[in-house]
Amino acid sequence: xxxxxxxxxxxxxxxxxxxxxxxxxxxxxxxxxxxxxxxxxxxxxxxxxxxxxxxxxxxxxxxxxxxxxxxxxxxxxxxxxxxxxxxxxxxxxxxxxxxxxxxxxxxxxxxxxxxxxxxxxxxxxxxxxxxxxxxxxxxxxxxxxxxxxxxxxxxxxxxxxxxxxxxxxxxxxxxxxxxxxxxxxxxxxxxxxxxxxxxxxxxxxxxxxxxxxxxxxxxxxxxxxxxxxxxxxxxxxxxxxxxxxxxxxxxxxxxxxxxxxxxxxxxxxxxxxxxxxxxxxxxxxxxxxxxxxxxxxxxxxxxxxxxxxxxxxxxxxxxxxxxxxxxxxxxxxxxxxxxxxxxxxxxxxxxxxxxxxxxxxxxxxxxxxxxxxxxxxxxxxxxxxxxxxxxxxxxxxxxxxxxxxxxxxxxxxxxxxxxxxxxxxxxxxxx
Amino acid sequence: xxxxxxxxxxxxxxxxxxxxxxxxxxxxxxxxxxxxxxxxxxxxxxxxxxxxxxxxxxxxxxxxxxxxxxxxxxxxxxxxxxxxxxxxxxxxxxxxxxxxxxxxxxxxxxxxxxxxxxxxxxxxxxxxxxxxxxxxxxxxxxxxxxxxxxxxxxxxxxxxxxxxxxxxxxxxxxxxxxxxxxxxxxxxxxxxxxxxxxxxxxxxxxxxxxxxxxxxxxxxxxxxxxxxxxxxxxxxxxxxxxxxxxxxxxxxxxxxxxxxxxxxxxxxxxxxxxxxxxxxxxxxxxxxxxxxxxxxxxxxxxxxxxxxxxxxxxxxxxxxxxxxxxxxxxxxxxxxxxxxxxxxxxxxxxxxxxxxxxxxxxxxxxxxxxxxxxxxxxxxxxxxxxxxxxxxxxxxxxxxxxxxxxxxxxxxxxxxxxxxxxxxxxxxxxxxxxxxxxxxxx
Numbered sequence: 061x062x063x064x065x066x067x068x069x070x071x072x073x074x075x076x077x078x079x080x081x082x083x084x085x086x087x088x089x090x091x092x093x094x095x096x097x098x099x100x101x102x103x104x105x106x107x108x109x110x111x112x113x114x115x116x117x118x119x120x121x122x123x124x125x126x127x128x129x130x131x132x133x134x135x136x137x138x139x140x141x142x143x144x145x146x147x148x149x150x151x152x153x154x155x156x157x158x159x160x161x162x163x164x165x166x167x168x169x170x171x172x173x174x175x176x177x178x179x180x181x182x183x184x185x186x187x188x189x190x191x192x193x194x195x196x197x198x199x200x201x202x203x204x205x206x207x208x209x210x211x212x213x214x215x216x217x218x219x220x221x222x223x224x225x226x227x228x229x230x231x232x233x234x235x236x237x238x239x240x241x242x243x244x245x246x247x248x249x250x251x252x253x254x255x256x257x258x259x260x261x262x263x264x265x266x267x268x269x270x271x272x273x274x275x276x277x278x279x280x281x282x283x284x285x286x287x288x289x290x291x292x293x294x295x296x297x298x299x300x301x302x303x304x305x306x307x308x309x310x311x312x313x314x315x316x317x318x319x320x321x322x323x324x325x326x327x328x329x330x331x332x333x334x335x336x337x338x339x340x341x342x343x344x345x346x347x348x349x350x351x352x353x354x355x356x357x358x359x360x361x362x363x364x365x366x367x368x369x370x371x372x373x374x375x376x377x378x379x380x381x382x383x384x385x386x387x388x389x390x391x392x393x394x395x396x397x398x399x400x401x402x403x404x405x406x407x408x409x410x411x412x413x414x415x416x417x418x419x420x421x422x423x424x425x426x427x428x429x430x431x432x433x434x435x436x437x438x439x440x441x442x443x444x445x446x447x448x449x450x451x452x453x454x455x456x457x458x459x460x461x462x463x464x465x466x467x468x469x470x471x472x473x474x475x476x477x478x479x480x481x482x483x484x485x486x487x488x489x490x491x
Numbered sequence: 492x493x494x495x496x497x498x499x500x501x502x503x504x505x506x507x508x509x510x511x512x513x514x515x516x517x518x519x520x521x522x523x524x525x526x527x528x529x530x531x532x533x534x535x536x537x538x539x540x541x542x543x544x545x546x547x548x549x550x551x552x553x554x555x556x557x558x559x560x561x562x563x564x565x566x567x568x569x570x571x572x573x574x575x576x577x578x579x580x581x582x583x584x585x586x587x588x589x590x591x592x593x594x595x596x597x598x599x600x601x602x603x604x605x606x607x608x609x610x611x612x613x614x615x616x617x618x619x620x621x622x623x624x625x626x627x628x629x630x631x632x633x634x635x636x637x638x639x640x641x642x643x644x645x646x647x648x649x650x651x652x653x654x655x656x657x658x659x660x661x662x663x664x665x666x667x668x669x670x671x672x673x674x675x676x677x678x679x680x681x682x683x684x685x686x687x688x689x690x691x692x693x694x695x696x697x698x699x700x701x702x703x704x705x706x707x708x709x710x711x712x713x714x715x716x717x718x719x720x721x722x723x724x725x726x727x728x729x730x731x732x733x734x735x736x737x738x739x740x741x742x743x744x745x746x747x748x749x750x751x752x753x754x755x756x757x758x759x760x761x762x763x764x765x766x767x768x769x770x771x772x773x774x775x776x777x778x779x780x781x782x783x784x785x786x787x788x789x790x791x792x793x794x795x796x797x798x799x800x801x802x803x804x805x806x807x808x809x810x811x812x813x814x815x816x817x818x819x820x821x822x823x824x825x826x827x828x829x830x831x832x833x834x835x836x837x838x839x840x841x842x843x844x845x846x847x848x849x850x851x852x853x854x855x856x857x858x859x860x861x862x863x864x865x866x867x868x869x870x871x872x873x874x875x876x877x878x879x880x881x882x883x884x885x886x887x888x889x890x891x892x893x894x895x896x897x898x899x900x901x902x903x904x905x906x907x908x909x910x911x912x913x914x915x916x917x918x919x920x921x922x923x924x925x926x927x928x929x930x931x932x933x
Contacts, residue, residue: 072514072590093512095857147781148843150850169857170850202797209748211640312746314637351555359551362626365633386633416559423563423586427515430863 061279063271068450071426075439075450076271080279083259083286087439087448088271097172097267098432101183102163102440104262105255107233108376109160109292114254121251122242123228124200124235127157129248131196132188133164142182151175159229160375163440167432172267173277180263180281186252188245201237211313211482219321219382219480222304226295229376257287262443264436294377298323302478309482316483318390320397322476324372324379330446331455337372338456340381340471343464344370346409346417347400347472348383354400363387363396374445381471390481398474405469414461425452492860494881495702496874499694499710502721506870507705508697516598516698517584517863519569520605520713521871522690525725526577526659532666533674533682534579536624536631538568540679542581543623544613545604557604561597562586566605571868572664573875574727574806578693581605582867587699598700599708606712610687619683624676632672635665642912643798646751647813650910651804653741654755658728660807688719693874697863729762729808733907742911749797751912752824754812761903762808768852768888769896774803776848776897777835778812784831784844785812795824806872810904818913825909835901840894848897849890856886 066075076088107127111120133155134142146153151168164183168175207213217232224230234240254260265274300323328336348354348370358364368385387393409417428434438449493509524534548554558564564585571578583605585597613620639645648663655661665671692713696705733739758770778785778801789799799814816824834840859865859882869882 070590094861096861143781144787147851148847150847150854152854153781167858169854205748206797314640315633351552351559353552356550356552356555360622360626362629365630413556416556420559420563423561426586426590427563427565427584429514432861 085262087264089266100165100436104444106160108228111293123239137187215482222478264439318481319384334447340372343467408465409461503692505694519582519695521578521580521693526575532671535665539627546611549613602712618680621676650753654908689722738906739908750818753910755908756810758808759903771852772892773900775851782847852889853886856882
């Protein structure tokens with residue numbers, strides 16, 4: 061095992077990377093003068109990874125397995141629960157499952173090595189019985205139902221269903237009450253074996269640590285053999301246009317919530333993917349960010365409020381643009397958004413506006429580096445897509461106004477956009 | 492990190508925290524005033540109106556454009572209540588010079604801009620612009636009304652409102668719909684001028700700049716702040732006992748699938764001379780976090796709740812236990828929450844539980860040293876309380892809290908009000924009757 065050192069003097073960071081013999085990628089960011097230690101251990105396996113091949117067998121698993129597995133991983137064979145052990149040891153542990161990845165993490169200010177060993181140990185130790193799996197069903201079903209009552213979740217999944225014809229990203233990460241009923245201990249063992257092999261995982265650590273020691277601990281605790289890297293099958297390629305352009309649903313909310321979305325060109329990896337995402341994010345900042353002409357005008361008019369936001373979401377091989385918030389007139393917002401895109405495609409971004417927006421983006425990215433959680437999770441996700449978030453600063457400086465105009469032209473034509481709305485049940489806002 | 496505190500102008504105080512470890516510097520300005528129903532909405536509205544435009548940058552597009560030029564520096568409105576002290580103003584953050592291409596220092600320009608937002612808003616004839624006031628007022632009203640969307644926090648807010656119905660603390664930091672609706676731009680302008688003259692002002696800075704440089708820069712930036720007779724007569728009234736002899740009960744019905752049970756307590760006589768470390772450790776042991784009695788027993792072992800946790804409002808002397816339950820679990824969940832408190836009172840505390848709780852408190856405090864936002868909040872509260880020890884010292888105190896200290900806090904606590912948010916259908920909960928009713932159908 062060799063450890064590589066990468067210096068990023070512009071942002072005052074040093075990154076150490078290594079790949080263990082078992083295929084595990086390690087990324088460590090030492091932080092002197094900080095009390096906090098943070099570790100994230102992630103697998104390139106999320107809610108959308110439902111069909112895959114193992115030992116020549118094609119498997120098709122029910123929706124919700126990755127999330128179910130996350131819940132059950134904390135059970136240890138001796139009856140202990142890893143969440144309790146880590147908490148008792150002063151750490152703050154948790155986990156999340158998205159469409160693309162499952163990530164286990166903790167934060168602490170002491171006993172870091174002990175906590176790291178526990179994290180690596182419990183995530184690499186599957187222990188399920190039909191009884192414990194059965195018991196979890198009620199808890200997860202409750203979580204699914206609570207999600208159904210959540211307007212934010214509904215407006216989001218409605219959008220994904222409208223954008224994607226068949227890609228499994230359109231299904232809820234937690235699955236449905238029916239789909240999780242099919243999950244058995246064997247399903248969990250199968251999926252753990254395939255996707256939780258070190259070769260399909262990454263460990264990211266930030267804090268006052270010695271990178272070599274982190275790598276040594278990982279080598280000691282994790283399995284030695286290198287398993288083949290699995291490939292999930294997300295089905296045939298999607299067309300770039302959405303399946304549906306508009307959907308409205310009514311719920312008990314105080315004001316309408318909406319999301320505008322577009323599928324962006326999928327399938328890029330490494331530096332190309334990173335550049336594409338940076339161009340998309342910078343373009344959106346200029347089109348509809350908090351200092352854009354579009355947002356400031358609609359805010360002053362009272363059409364939008366500070367909840368309005370934008371994001372570029374990369375998950376399970378897809379890339380999606382999402383813009384939205386709260387508005388009494390979501391259709392008007394879409395109309396204005398289309399008009400602003402058309403203007404930019406025609407005229408391009410003003411050069412001075414572009415320069416200061418790019419500066420602002422650099423500053424915002426610098427600020428994001430203060431957050432341990434953000435740094436470790438970004439490093440993990442980027443690793444699966446073959447790049448490193450610390451390179452963003454340099455790449456961003458090379459992006460031009462024309463790159464952004466072209467992005468608006470090729471990716472944000474009116475026929476590419478879809479609008480999802482959750483409106484209050486009674487026409488009037490309910491106090 | 493070196494902390495120091497100084498008075499820059501009459502009633503204008505600076506808390507300065509020098510640190511080289513962050514990539515951005517942060518700074519805040521807060522006006523302090525008494526939390527009251529009549530004025531809370533105006534206090535909450537002011538920073539949002541002032542953020543709309545200044546004399547140099549008269550609208551949001553120009554103001555945001557200027558911040559973009561300053562490498563995406565941020566200046567955002569903040570509204571808080573620390574006990575019954577209402578604090579409102581701006582929180583700024585901006586890159587440290589060493590990370591900027593030309594090594595530019597932004598402290599001077601950021602101080603000037605933040606002061607300009609507070610002191611020189613875009614006005615006409617000396618009055619705040621009616622269109623800014625009206626549009627921000629609508630947004631504030633939407634925000635107050637939207638509290639009901641999040642049932643978990645809504646239930647806690649309602650419990651506090653009912654429990655403290657005779658106290659100023661019942662007012663949320665955003666005020667209420669009635670007083671917000673009544674705000675008029677002329678009245679708000681007069682009120683704003685008065686606040687500038689009379690409010691104590693707390694400034695905070697954390698970053699690489701030296702004390703003398705920050706003092707000089709801020710004194711310069713805020714030199715236009717008019718200072719009249721400063722109103723130092725602000726503070727929090729702490730009620731030691733429950734309002735009535737028996738705990739009060741308040742129920743609300745809504746179209747919800749999950750019930751919310753919230754118990755409001757007074758911390759009681761331990762607030763005479765509060766041992767803060769002991770109160771924090773008690774809270775960690777009893778109900779906050781994954782090693783607490785509430786989490787391990789009420790939630791995990793007995794599965795009575797989807798969540799159950801306690802939180803301390805230290806400066807007001809309150810403890811709030813909040814839980815999500817099935818409607819039919821109201822009685823058993825309430826009983827178990829109180830049983831666990833009795834266990835702490837009676838000293839049924841294992842050494843392990845005590846160790847876990849001390850560790851959790853100390854670890855949270857030490858982690859706060861790595862977050863500028865947490866540090867700002869910590870030192871603002873300390874300034875209001877007139878205290879000067881840092882998170883590290885409090886962490887050390889927490890590590891030495893004894894079982895007796897924790898029991899003492901638990902014994903001092905008194906239940907004041909039980910709040911229950913439940914579905915629209917179903918039987919009445921006969922809270923008044925003490926008799927057990929076995930044949931109630933859920």
